[in-house]
Amino acid sequence: MKRLELPHQLADYLCPVNGLCDVYEWKTGKRIPEELIFYSKAGFQMISQKKAAVPKMIFMGQGSIGKREYEFWKGIIGYEVIAGEGKCFRTTWKNVRELLNQDIPVILFGLDMFHLPYQGKFYHKQHIPGHVVLMIGYDEANVYVHDNSKTEVQSIPIAELELAWEEDYIGISKKNAYFGIDMKSPETDMAWIVQKGIGKNAETYLSSPLSFIGQRGLDRFVGEFPEWKNIFSEEELQKIYSHFIEYTGSILPELPYEISGRRSGIINPHRASRDKFAQALVKHKDSFGERTWEDAARHFQKSGEIIEEIVNGFIGDVAGHSFRNPEKYIPLFQALKKHEEDAFRNILNA
Known part of the structure; x- marks a missing residue:
C-alpha cells in the first residue's frame, strides 16, 4: 500500500497535462496554468501515408499528446520521464507500483472511461477512450488517482483499471501506457x-x-x-x-x-x-x-x-x-x- 499527498485542481478537458501541473505544484508550491501548457503547441503538420486509411492527415498543431508532449516539456520544466507501454498488465502494474514506492507519481495514459466507476455518465454506458489520470496511490484492491474533472482523490478497482487500459489509443499510445514524472530539480521561474x-x-x-x-x-x-x-x-x-x-x-x-x-x-x-x-x-x-x-x-x-x-x-x-x-x-x-x-x-x- 502507498499513498502520496499531492495538490490538485480541476482542469476541464485538459487531462493530458493536469497531472503534470499537479506534480509541479507538489514540488514547488506554485502552479503553471494547464491551458498555457496544453494549447501552446499550435502549428501545422501534414502526415502522408499512402496505405493508411486516411492518406493525408492534417493537424493544426505541432505535437501530439502523450509521450511527445511530456518529452517536449521535460528539459524546460526539469523532470525525467520513466515510460512504458505495450506490456502485459501484470508487468505494467508491477512497474507503476515500484515507481510509486519511490515517490514518483505516474500518469496513466489512454484509459477508457467506460471502466472508470467514478465517471458515472460513462461507466458501463459509453466508451470514451484516451482519458488520462495521475496515479498517486494503490492498495491491494484499488488504484488512487487525480482526475482533471474531479476535486477529490478517486479510486479505480484494479480489475477495472486492467479493462480501461487494455486497448491502444489511435496511434498515440499502446495499451498500458504510463509515464512516471520524476521531478527532482524543477525550474522555479x-x-x-x-x-x-x-x-x-x-x-x-x-x-x-x-x-x-x-x-x-x-x-x-x-x-x-x-x-x-x-x-x-x-x-x-x-x-x-x-x-x-x-x-x-x-x-x-x-x-x-x-x-x-x-x-x-x-x-x-x-x-x-x-x-x-x-x-x-x-x-x-x-x-x-x-x-x-x-x-x-x-x-x-x-x-x-x-x-x-x-x-x-x-x-x-x-x-x-x-x-x-x-x-x-x-x-x-x-x-x-x-x-x-x-x-x-x-x-x-x-
Missing part, C-alpha cells in the same frame, strides 16, 4: 518555463527543418491540395476532409452533428484551439508573458475564425460528396498562414 516552451514551438513553426511541419508544411499543403481531387478517390477525400474537421475541435477531436448525427452536448467550436490559446495568452500575459502576447492573441483569434470558415466549407463538401473545387479554399489558407506567422513572430519578439 514559471514565466521562463512558459516563455521558453511557447517560444520553442514558435521557432519550430517558423523554421522547421522538416518539410511537413510548421510553415513549410503549410506551404507544401497549399501547393498540393488543389491536385488531390485528381489523385485520391471520393472515398479517400471524404476521409481526408472528415479527419481535418474532427481534429480542429477546440475542446476535443469531434465530428459535428452534420456529419456524425450525434450531439455530444459540448460547446466545441472548430477553431483548432486557437480561440483557447488566445484566451490563455491574454489572461496570463501580465503574470507569465509580455505585452506582445496580446498582439499574438489577436492573430490567433483571427486564424481560429478562418479555420472555422474552412471547416464549415469542408462540412458542406463532405455532406454533398463534392470535392471538385478545392481552389476556393486557397485564399483562406493563405490568410491563415499570414495570421499564424504574425502571431508566432509576436511571441518571439516578446
